[in-house]
Structure formats: C-alpha cells, structure tokens
Amino acid sequence: MLNSTNERGGAIYPKDPPAKPTANAATASAGAAPRALLPVVLLALATVVSAIASLNVALPEIARDTHANQTELQWIVDAYALTFAAFLLPFGALGDRFGRRRALLIGLTIFGAGSLAAMFVSDPAALIALRGVLGLGAALVMPATLSILTTTFDSEHRERAVALWAGIAGASAILGLLAAGLLLEVGSWQTVFALNVVLASTAIVSVLKQVPESRHAKGARLDPVGAAVSALALGALVAAIIEGPQRGWTDGFVLGGFAAGLLGLALFVVWELRHPAPLLDPRIFRSAPVTGGALSLFVQFFAFFGWIFLALQYLQVVQGWSPLVAALCLVPMGMAVMGTSRAAPTLVAKAGIARVAPVGLGLLAAGMGVLSLLEPGSSYWLVFAGVLLTGCGMGLATTPATTAIVEGLPRAKQGVASAMNDLSRELGGALGIAVLGSLLADRYASGVAGQTAGLPEPAAEAAMSSVAAAQQLAPSLPDGANLVAVAQASFADGLSLALSVAAIIVLGTAFAVTALLLHAKQPAGDENERRVDVHESVSRAA
Secondary structure: OOOOEOOOOOEOOOOOOOOOOOOOHHHHOOOOHHHHHHHHHHHHHHHHHHHHHHHHHHHHHHHHHHOOOHHHHHHHHHHHHHHHHHHHHHHHHHHHHHOHHHHHHHHHHHHHHHHHHHOOOOOHHHHHHHHHHHHHHHHHHHHHHHHHHHHHOOHHHHHHHHHHHHHHHHHHHHHHHHHHHHHHHHOOOHHHHHHHHHHHHHHHHHHHHHOOOOOOOOOOOOOHHHHHHHHHHHHHHHHHHHHHHHHOOOOHHHHHHHHHHHHHHHHHHHHHHHOOOOOOOHHHHHOHHHHHHHHHHHHHHHHHHHHHHHHHHHHHHHOOOOHHHHHHHOHHHHHHHHHHHHHHHHHHHHHOHHHHHHHHHHHHHHHHHHHOOOOOOOOHHHHHHHHHHHHHHHHHHHHHHHHHHHHHOOHHHHHHHHHHHHHHHHHHHHHHHHHHHHHHHHHHHHHHHOOOOOOOHHHHHHHHHOHHHHHHHHHHOOOHHHHHHHHHHHHHHHHHHHHHHHHHHHHHHHHHHHHHHHOOOOOOOOHHHHHHHHHHHHHHHO
16 A cells, blocks of 8 residues: 655565546646645545544533433444444545545545434444444545545655644644534534534545545455454454444353354454455464564554543543543653654664564553543543553554554555554554453443432433433432532543553563564565664654
8 A cells, every 4th residue: 555665766665556547546646646646645544544443522412312321422433433444444445446546435424424323313323323424435535535645646756745644643632632622612422423524525626626536456355244244243243342332242142242253253254264356364473573563563552542531531420520521631651752753763773673563552552541530530640640650561562563564564565564453553543442341331320320229210221321421410310419419420430440451461562562572573585674674654644
C-alpha cells in the first residue's frame, strides 16, 4: 500500500501497477495533484477517524436521553469500531479491484447517510445499528485514502503526503473529541452526528471534483469467505464479552458467543492457510518481529481506546465536568504522543527496537496504573500525570512496533505489513472497549446492588444500568443523594479494576515483545540497506 524510496532510488514498498486512466485522470498530473488532491483525501480520512472517539464525549447525555444502560453504551461505541476493524481488509481489496475513488465515494455516502439517520432516533438499539452502518462506510474510506495517495502522487511528493496522512490519522481522534465537546456546549448529542453529515457531504463534493479514479491493473483477488468468517467470529466474541455483565457469564448466549467466536477463528485460520489469495495469511506470524509488532500495537490500542471510553464517562458523570472540559483534559495525552513519536525513530536507530519498544509499553502500563488510582473528587493533577505517561508510552511504543512489522517481512510483502499495522490498531481498540467496558459494568452493577435492594424493581434496574440513570432517578427518592454517591463510587471502583487489568496486560506484553524482538532474525536481503530505508520511512511518517 505504502510507497517510499531510499537515496539510491530503491523501493521499500512495492508500487502498484500503473493506475488505469479515466476521464478525471487529467487532474492527477504531478503538478496539480499534490495541491488539489491532498486536502480532499485528508478530509475524508479525518471524517471517519474522528468518529471513532468523538461520540464518547456524548455518552452521558445519550444515556440520559435514550435510557441506554452501560452495556448498550458499550455497543453504541463498539459497533463502529468492530465493523471498522472487521471489514478493513476486504473493503481495501474491493477498492483496489473496482476503483479507489468509487470506494471512497460509496464509503462517505454510507457514513453520511447513517449519521443523518442517527440524528432522528431515540432508541439505543437503532443507534447501535446505525453506528455499525457508519463503521462499514469507514472501512471503505480509510484504506482507499492511503491507496489513492500512494498511487497518484509521484515519488517527489509521496513521502510528504504519507507523512501528513499518518499525522491526520493520529490527531483526528483528539480533534474529534474537542469538536464534539464544543458542540455539546451549545447543542444535544445529535449535533455530533450532524458534524459527521457536514464533513461527509463536503468530502463527497470535493472528491467528485478533485480525485481521479484508479484501480489495480490486474484486479485484486478477493476472499469473501475469509471476510465473512472473520467478521462473524469477531462479532460473536465481542458480543459475548459485552453482554456477559448484564446476562451473566454462564448465560447460554454468552457461552455460545465465546464458543462460536473461538470456533470461527479456528476455521478462519484453516481457510486462510488453504486459500490461494488469503485475506490475512497466518504464516506471516512465523516472523518474530511481525508477531511482536502486531501484539504491541494490538495491546497499545486495546488500552488506549478502552481508557478513552471509560475516561470521558468518569470525567463527566463522576467528576461532574462539562463535555468540553472533559475533552480538554485529554489534550496533554495527544501532545505527549506527538512529541515522543518524533523522537522515537532516532531512539530506535540508536538503541534498537528491542530496547525502545518495552520502554514505551512500560510507560503506558505506568500510565494505566496511575489512572487506576482515580476516585470521586480526585485532583486533575492525577489525571494529568496518568494521561502524560500514557501519551509518552504510546508515542515511544508505536514507532518500534510499526518498524518491527515492516522489517519482519520482505519487500514483496510490504502491502501485507501495512494492512497488518492497521488491523492490529483497529481490532485492539474494538476489543479494548469491549473488555475494559465489561469489567467496569460488572463491578458497577455489583457495587450499586446493595443500595438498590429496597427500591421497586424498575427503579433498581435503572440505577444499576448506569450512573446517568441513577442521577436521573435520585431526585424522586428519599435517599437519592446517597444513591448517587454510591453509584459514582462504584463507577470509580470499576474504572480502577479495568485500568489495573489493562496495566497488567500491557506490562506482560512488554516482556513478551522484548523476548520476541531480541530473538528476531532479519529476513533475507541487504540488512544494512533495509535498516536505513525503514528508519527513513518511519521517521518521515512520524
């Protein structure tokens, strides 16, 4: 997917075959394309990436307005992340085969239409379904944006374009949080979806004017069975994890979901090993650097997106801060990521991947550990210390992980390396929201149960569903203030449990990644040339 060149002109990433010209190809000349096309593609990318996190700011208001419980709030967020991750690889192949511009337009249309429909629903189930629709659109858009840049721009402009793409992909989540926080200061949660509609509509008009069509000359081979099996398996696993706290971990639906998910993943591996053009070839995990890098990225985004999901609820429903203030609290984390990610390539070149990667994961684990100490009424400085450590850890850990994947595969498979990088991030985020959210939901419900024992059943169920529901119910109860205090304390207790588990997982991963990378062997080829080329590529992207 990604193209770059070294000082001697050798390609690190294999170039696609020449794109088929279309009526719009005139706009893709080396002079015109970099100026007119780049902002359009980056706008499309920012539109779908910002939606991963932006709705988290509105969750307390959504809970109050739609009466969604904690499990339904998890689904509202994770339906987008899960469908995004599950269809990222197959939809990228569809774009390569049938046209990247076409995939971009269809994806933006689906994303915008789903967002428009979401503005007019008040039922959590409908909102969950529409967020899944948005995820399908995003899975068409994101791979198309990078493919368009790498096949349209000449070598002189390509590296800068890819670096900007990487920057927007990283910064859009924080920008989405801030934009949503500002909108919620003056409007309702529906305004977050209205922003999606405006961005998608603007991007569609711009794509029609500026983006030429391109496709793989021979047509990318598809693997519909592998795509379907993997999507069903991941969906079953996430459903079991999210529904466990509400239904009970021994419930037939939950146990069936775990069984179906594990069986589906096993069938997926068997199918991919036999398929002539697999969606994801399991054999790539024979490479220790690929396994280590993918594991590191998966766990990083597992902790990161799980924390974002929990943090914005904690800051609003427990601390009582506004949506905008809650979003601003996380800005230092984004600044730390950007600062340390700039230094990471130099550190990797001097100290090596196997030394820098565990340091980054260790800092991330420390950040999760500090944030697990949060209680009702905790000082912002505790939040600041935790998000600063988290941001520094992410900045230092992401570059070595990406470099490990790139170095662990031969040049002929660098498209696979790029896909593996994206999939590890999105899948880790989806499962992080599911697992950490379920740990919190389970601890919250058990903590509030004692306080609701004497309430009528409907009131007790409402209070146990979410802090927002308990706060709404409190004014009508004689002991309402105490119910709110217990609910907030129970939420903080669940947050502590979830982030403690995240810290342990990240720390354990640091040891595993260190072992994998220390014993890694370089693939065949010119090792010194490869190190220089990969370092230059990662430096520019960071």
